[in-house]
Amino acid sequence: MLKTFMRRAGKFAAIAAAGLVMSASVQAAEPIKIGSFLSVTGPASFLGDPELKTLQMYVDKINEDGGVLGRQLELIHYDDVGNASSARNFASRLIRSDQVDIIVGGSTTGATMAAVPLVEQAKVPFISLAGAVVITTPVKEWVFKIPQTDRMAAERILTDMKNRGFTKIGLISGTGGFGASGRKQTLEVAKDMGIEIVADETYSGSDTDMTAQLTNIRNTDGVQAVLNFGFGQGPAIVTRNYAQLGIKLPFYQSHGVASDSFLKLAGDSAEGLRLPASPLLVPNALPDNDPQKSVVQNYKSEYEARWDSKVSTFGGYAYDGLMLAVKAIEAAGSTDHEAVREALENIKGYVGVTGEFNMSPEDHNGLEADSFRILEVQNGDWKLID
Amino acid sequence: MLSEFLQYLFTGITIGATYALIALGFTLIYNASHVINFAQGEFLMIGGMTTVSLTAMGVPMLLAIILAVLLAGVFGILLQRFAIAPAKQADVVTLIIITIGASIFIRGLAQLVWGKEYHVMPNFSSDEPIRIFGAVLNSQSLWVLGIGAVLVVALVLFFTRTLIGKAILATSMNKEAARLVGIRTQLVLMLAFMVSALLGSIAGVVVAPITFTSYDIGIMLGLKGFVAAAIGGLGSGVGAVVGGLLLGVVEAMTAGYISSDYKDAVAFSMILVVLFFMPRGLFGAKVVERV
Numbered sequence: 001m002l003k004t005f006m007r008r009a010g011k012f013a014a015i016a017a018a019g020l021v022m023s024a025s026v027q028a029a030e031p032i033k034i035g036s037f038l039s040v041t042g043p044a045s046f047l048g049d050p051e052l053k054t055l056q057m058y059v060d061k062i063n064e065d066g067g068v069l070g071r072q073l074e075l076i077h078y079d080d081v082g083n084a085s086s087a088r089n090f091a092s093r094l095i096r097s098d099q100v101d102i103i104v105g106g107s108t109t110g111a112t113m114a115a116v117p118l119v120e121q122a123k124v125p126f127i128s129l130a131g132a133v134v135i136t137t138p139v140k141e142w143v144f145k146i147p148q149t150d151r152m153a154a155e156r157i158l159t160d161m162k163n164r165g166f167t168k169i170g171l172i173s174g175t176g177g178f179g180a181s182g183r184k185q186t187l188e189v190a191k192d193m194g195i196e197i198v199a200d201e202t203y204s205g206s207d208t209d210m211t212a213q214l215t216n217i218r219n220t221d222g223v224q225a226v227l228n229f230g231f232g233q234g235p236a237i238v239t240r241n242y243a244q245l246g247i248k249l250p251f252y253q254s255h256g257v258a259s260d261s262f263l264k265l266a267g268d269s270a271e272g273l274r275l276p277a278s279p280l281l282v283p284n285a286l287p288d289n290d291p292q293k294s295v296v297q298n299y300k301s302e303y304e305a306r307w308d309s310k311v312s313t314f315g316g317y318a319y320d321g322l323m324l325a326v327k328a329i330e331a332a333g334s335t336d337h338e339a340v341r342e343a344l345e346n347i348k349g350y351v352g353v354t355g356e357f358n359m360s361p362e363d364h365n366g367l368e369a370d371s372f373r374i375l376e377v378q379n380g381d382w383k384l385i386d
Numbered sequence: 387m388l389s390e391f392l393q394y395l396f397t398g399i400t401i402g403a404t405y406a407l408i409a410l411g412f413t414l415i416y417n418a419s420h421v422i423n424f425a426q427g428e429f430l431m432i433g434g435m436t437t438v439s440l441t442a443m444g445v446p447m448l449l450a451i452i453l454a455v456l457l458a459g460v461f462g463i464l465l466q467r468f469a470i471a472p473a474k475q476a477d478v479v480t481l482i483i484i485t486i487g488a489s490i491f492i493r494g495l496a497q498l499v500w501g502k503e504y505h506v507m508p509n510f511s512s513d514e515p516i517r518i519f520g521a522v523l524n525s526q527s528l529w530v531l532g533i534g535a536v537l538v539v540a541l542v543l544f545f546t547r548t549l550i551g552k553a554i555l556a557t558s559m560n561k562e563a564a565r566l567v568g569i570r571t572q573l574v575l576m577l578a579f580m581v582s583a584l585l586g587s588i589a590g591v592v593v594a595p596i597t598f599t600s601y602d603i604g605i606m607l608g609l610k611g612f613v614a615a616a617i618g619g620l621g622s623g624v625g626a627v628v629g630g631l632l633l634g635v636v637e638a639m640t641a642g643y644i645s646s647d648y649k650d651a652v653a654f655s656m657i658l659v660v661l662f663f664m665p666r667g668l669f670g671a672k673v674v675e676r677v
Contacts, residue, residue, distance in 0.1 A: 201641075202646045205606075208401060208597040209400055212394050212397045212639075212642040213641055215394070236504070244524060245515075245522055261503055265504055265598060
């Protein structure tokens with residue numbers, strides 16, 4: 001019974017598909033399907049929410065302007081609630097039943113990595129919006145990613161420290177995924193750059209006071225600067241404790257807290273600290289000859305006008321993901337998966353919100369560490385240093 | 387050397403006082419019903435978040451705090467009326483599970499109303515830390531300690547001197563007998579939930595300047611507070627305070643002298659040791675089971 005039904009359904013699907021193909025070749029107006037799975041709700045919603053808003057807004061905008069290759073874009077998106085196994089299910093649905101042409105999504109590293117085996121097997125181009133190094137190192141044929149890695153953040157911070165003549169530093173990091181990975185990368189990069197980590201402290205995500213750890217760092221011989229790699233409210237508490245203890249050493253934070261809400265939490269204590277961040281935080285301070293200036297300003301004003309909420313770095317990842325996908329499809333002249341993949345791999349000099357992308361078969365991220373800008377907190381606001 | 391030790395001690399006392407305040411709320415409901423109310427952390431959150439959002443709307447701080455505490459009290463009553471009371475004769479474990487469900491519900495509600503951002507609350511008094519022998523102490527820590535002390539004394543008096551307090555104790559000891567002597571046990575339970583919500587929300591307001599506050603602050607602080615209450619012996623007010631301070635100081639000393647990596651491990655091993663040798667906690671009541 002079930003078997004006959006399945007067979008009939010299969011036949012029907014085949015006929016329907018044939019019909020679709022014919023009508024597509026007749027009208028040539030079949031929409032290009034962009035699939036996405038994002039953490040729109042749940043603990044990672046601060047990532048997925050601006051990402052989805054950005055995708056929706058720019059898909060609409062591109063369609064109003066006539067679409068891509070004369071075809072409209074169709075955004076098919078699912079909410080993975082920050083859960084890796086639902087991310088995997090949705091990726092599978094996007095590939096098998098929605099038959100999307102390209103996937104732009106995966107707010108978290110967990111969600112992205114859960115979908116990677118599926119897209120590799122189905123051979124669908126996939127642009128991830130998540131941060132960790134593992135996504136594109138080693139290179140996976142069909143997987144690309146937008147954000148800079150935490151390794152680049154560590155490189156950027158340590159370079160700035162070295163330029164200021166600091167070679168012995170104290171490190172305090174969160175024990176969560178972000179902090180732990182950041183700590184590992186910092187230790188590795190420091191070794192390569194000849195910087196010595198003389199104090200290495202940690203705190204857990206639920207800690208409400210870090211003065212004990214900071215006292216240890218302060219009392220370590222020869223420490224010249226302090227770096228805090230962490231995420232959420234932890235770094236804000238560290239910053240406040242740092243000020244309360246009256247530590248005068250130069251203080252660095254990671255890109256994990258590069259947002260206006262961090263400034264609000266840390267208040268006066270944040271004065272003078274430095275961190276690597278997207279130029280999105282200081283769109284007007286960029287020099288006029290900076291190629292990113294107009295892109296960043298446009299994205300910020302369009303997003304804030306459309307959604308009436310503050311723009312975030314994460315939405316910027318979605319912007320770049322979508323634009324890279326569109327660029328690749330245009331360059332390929334079709335939505336043929338292999339052609340789009342090749343086009344993506346050969347994108348050079350695309351200036352986005354996040355940085356300038358130069359993809360290659362060996363580098364599916366395409367960004368350099370200096371796409372991070374070093375900002376300093378001055379008078380309660382961000383100031384562009386480098 | 388001394389300044390280092392003092393700094394770790396101050397850190398420990400600050401954290402510990404926070405835990406102690408939260409542990410007190412667990413104590414009260416446990417005394418009345420033998421239920422461990424896992425929504426206690428949510429009362430904390432309601433206190434902190436309501437104060438923050440009211441002050442943001444221009445309400446003076448003191449009034450905002452009072453309103454926030456009252457709101458939490460109302461939530462305490464609602465929780466008892468609509469979640470605990472309908473379960474009637476259900477056993478304690480079922481009731482505990484109900485409180486977990488309620489905590490998830492309240493958290494979801496808070497997320498809708500207030501969003502997911504962390505919020506700051508200013509210190510009650512000066513932002514300047516106090517310096518003693520080279521160590522610094524956040525002035526808010528003194529508020530936490532002071533209010534904690536006042537609440538403990540108030541609780542002790544409440545349970546030993548007032549009729550309602552005695553009624554709560556009687557209900558916890560033997561519900562049937564309490565009813566027979568004319569105590570309206572449902573009302574007593576409702577009162578216990580209300581008072582514990584008041585306590586929790588006061589704790590939430592006092593610690594918010596140190597810990598920040600957000601819709602999910604209750605999860606982490608609630609758990610630590612529960613641990614402190616368990617060390618001290620569930621049901622004992624003094625035990626809650628000693629348990630909280632002990633937990634905080636051990637955490638800070640471990641982070642300072644051993645390694646911050648082992649901080650939580652040492653704290654949790656301590657619980658195992660305490661509960662192994664003193665299964666009812668440091669100050670737990672000696673219960674004689676009649677066989």
